[in-house]
Amino acid sequence: MTISEFILDRLDRMLLRIAFFFAVSAFLLLTGTQAGIIALLLLACLLIFFAELLFDFWKEKKRLDELQAIMRRLDERYLFTECAPRPRRLYERRLFDLLRLSGKSMIEAVSDAHAAQREYREYIEQWVHEIKTPITAAKLICQNIDSDTRRRLSGELAQIDAHVERALFYARAESPEKDFIIKKTALSSICEGAIGTHQTLLIQNGVRVETENLEETVYTDGKWAAFMLGQLLQNAARYRSAAPVITLSGKRLGRQVQLIVRDNGIGIPAHELPRVFDRGFTGRNGRSQGGSTGMGLYLCKRLADALEIGLQIQSTVGAGTCVTLTFPAEIKLT
Amino acid sequence: MQTIMIVEDDPVIREELAFLLENESYQALSVTDFETILEQVRSACPDLVLLDLGLPGRDGLSFCAAIRKIAPIIVITSRTSALDELRALNLGSDDYITKPYNIPVLLARIRAVLRRNGTEDAQPDMLKAAGLSLSLTKGTVTANGQTAELTRNELKILAHLMSHAGEIVSRADLIEALWNSQIYIDDNTLSVNVTRLRSRLEGLGLLDVIKTRRGMGYQL
Numbered sequence: 001m002t003i004s005e006f007i008l009d010r011l012d013r014m015l016l017r018i019a020f021f022f023a024v025s026a027f028l029l030l031t032g033t034q035a036g037i038i039a040l041l042l043l044a045c046l047l048i049f050f051a052e053l054l055f056d057f058w059k060e061k062k063r064l065d066e067l068q069a070i071m072r073r074l075d076e077r078y079l080f081t082e083c084a085p086r087p088r089r090l091y092e093r094r095l096f097d098l099l100r101l102s103g104k105s106m107i108e109a110v111s112d113a114h115a116a117q118r119e120y121r122e123y124i125e126q127w128v129h130e131i132k133t134p135i136t137a138a139k140l141i142c143q144n145i146d147s148d149t150r151r152r153l154s155g156e157l158a159q160i161d162a163h164v165e166r167a168l169f170y171a172r173a174e175s176p177e178k179d180f181i182i183k184k185t186a187l188s189s190i191c192e193g194a195i196g197t198h199q200t201l202l203i204q205n206g207v208r209v210e211t212e213n214l215e216e217t218v219y220t221d222g223k224w225a226a227f228m229l230g231q232l233l234q235n236a237a238r239y240r241s242a243a244p245v246i247t248l249s250g251k252r253l254g255r256q257v258q259l260i261v262r263d264n265g266i267g268i269p270a271h272e273l274p275r276v277f278d279r280g281f282t283g284r285n286g287r288s289q290g291g292s293t294g295m296g297l298y299l300c301k302r303l304a305d306a307l308e309i310g311l312q313i314q315s316t317v318g319a320g321t322c323v324t325l326t327f328p329a330e331i332k333l334t
Numbered sequence: 335m336q337t338i339m340i341v342e343d344d345p346v347i348r349e350e351l352a353f354l355l356e357n358e359s360y361q362a363l364s365v366t367d368f369e370t371i372l373e374q375v376r377s378a379c380p381d382l383v384l385l386d387l388g389l390p391g392r393d394g395l396s397f398c399a400a401i402r403k404i405a406p407i408i409v410i411t412s413r414t415s416a417l418d419e420l421r422a423l424n425l426g427s428d429d430y431i432t433k434p435y436n437i438p439v440l441l442a443r444i445r446a447v448l449r450r451n452g453t454e455d456a457q458p459d460m461l462k463a464a465g466l467s468l469s470l471t472k473g474t475v476t477a478n479g480q481t482a483e484l485t486r487n488e489l490k491i492l493a494h495l496m497s498h499a500g501e502i503v504s505r506a507d508l509i510e511a512l513w514n515s516q517i518y519i520d521d522n523t524l525s526v527n528v529t530r531l532r533s534r535l536e537g538l539g540l541l542d543v544i545k546t547r548r549g550m551g552y553q554l
Binding site: 128129130132133134135136137139140141143144147151157161168179180181192195196197199202203206207208209210211221223243244 | 347350354388414416417419420504507518519520
């Protein structure tokens with residue numbers, strides 16, 4: 001609050017008060033009081049009046065500054081009325097109480113929403129675990145039927161499994177810090193895990209996978225990294241060219257290690273590249289192929305951020321796409 | 335024959351897993367009474383226990399340490415959180431596999447745990463079929479007193495054909511078997527590799543030992 005704001009706020013009453021002083025002075029003058037005494041009285045009244053104004057301004061400013069400082073220090077600003085000191089004046093106190101009631105109902109609404117979200121997340125996780133039992137049973141039953149039907153059914157089961165995994169990781173990405181454990185992991189084991197999971201899809205699409213230099217080790221959560229790589233492999237199989245080849249290569253870059261996933265697929269138009277990590281973005285390729293959810297790369301980005309993995313994508317239409325995962329440097333504890 | 339005990343409450347998975355293990359020439363024992371798991375493990379003394387965590391009434395993890403004193407354990411569960419895995423491994427479990435598992439991967443890890451615990455019958459190093467003998471560790475094939483070296487791809491293809499000697503192996507099955515050995519090839523590459531393998535075998539004086547069955551696959 002500045003002094004001009006303060007004056008502007010009280011201008012009407014100030015003018016009224018000054019007009020009143022002059023009216024009283026005029027009355028006294030007409031009833032025969034000496035002009036000198038009136039001048040003295042007027043001066044005294046005006047002085048007291050301005051002193052009072054200044055005092056009010058100083059008090060209000062101090063209080064506002066204090067409240068603003070409290071607000072600035074709060075992490076959850078909706079808790080303001082819980083932390084601010086209760087005012088002394090009746091009018092302010094009533095306003096404060098009203099604000100507090102409004103804040104309270106807000107806090108309740110927020111915590112209800114949090115609880116509902118947590119319960120939903122827990123239910124999704126539980127559901128994912130339950131659905132895995134019948135998927136496993138179906139996979140085992142598949143082993144005993146003739147090979148052509150088995151392959152087709154396995155393909156469908158693998159798709160179900162991929163969708164279920166995405167749901168699980170989506171729920172996990174909400175509070176990622178709880179669920180991953182960073183361990184020394186070889187790139188080869190991440191790659192073998194991801195390829196194994198999506199083997200049926202890759203074989204069905206006639207994909208050849210070449211690997212090079214995967215002896216490098218990184219510090220990350222192997223399962224999360226394999227899930228991310230799995231999303232990239234699925235995309236490569238889905239948006240493939242006539243003779244699809246995926247190359248997985250490790251590369252040491254100073255203290256960091258990169259995993260480069262290169263395909264020779266149909267590629268992504270340049271103007272769509274900045275948006276491919278957005279939630280629900282499907283782009284031209286997704287629309288023309290159908291069945292695209294726009295979730296795979298979005299989840300990759302979320303998980304990569306949580307694991308502090310750098311994620312870059314380059315693509316040329318008709319030539320292929322290259323995604324680079326840059327794993328964080330090993331932190332030496334001394 | 336090695337005995338593998340299955341502790342799993344889902345009846346379909348239990349039966350199918352037992353069937354699968356018996357096909358792989360293990361002896362499978364299924365636990366159906368979950369009140370007396372420890373006693374059953376103690377009396378059967380299996381070479382390996384496949385332990386599910388979500389058992390009726392009790393958490394499989396609570397048995398882990400006690401079972402581990404008798405037999406190695408592979409935990410098989412639908413719980414995928416990193417914390418569960420860590421707890422299972424800390425309680426002595428030898429491996430941790432999440433459902434739904436890839437069946438060849440499951441079998442490979444069973445073999446690995448059995449081998450580590452020294453109960454696995456030594457894997458045959460030599461395969462013999464159709465007048466060929468194949469050394470898996472050296473990567474060489476011998477016939478008519480002559481020996482030729484094979485590349486990794488050729489070795490795996492020949493090994494798969496020889497272990498199914500006389501049968502028709504479809505190209506799709508062959509590709510699947512190769513992928514399970516971390517050789518991620520496509521159909522064309524398979525043709526190229528088979529052609530190379532044939533010419534190597536011709537060098538040993540074996541003409542047309544791998545027959546192409548049109549529309550069906552290969553046959554040794």
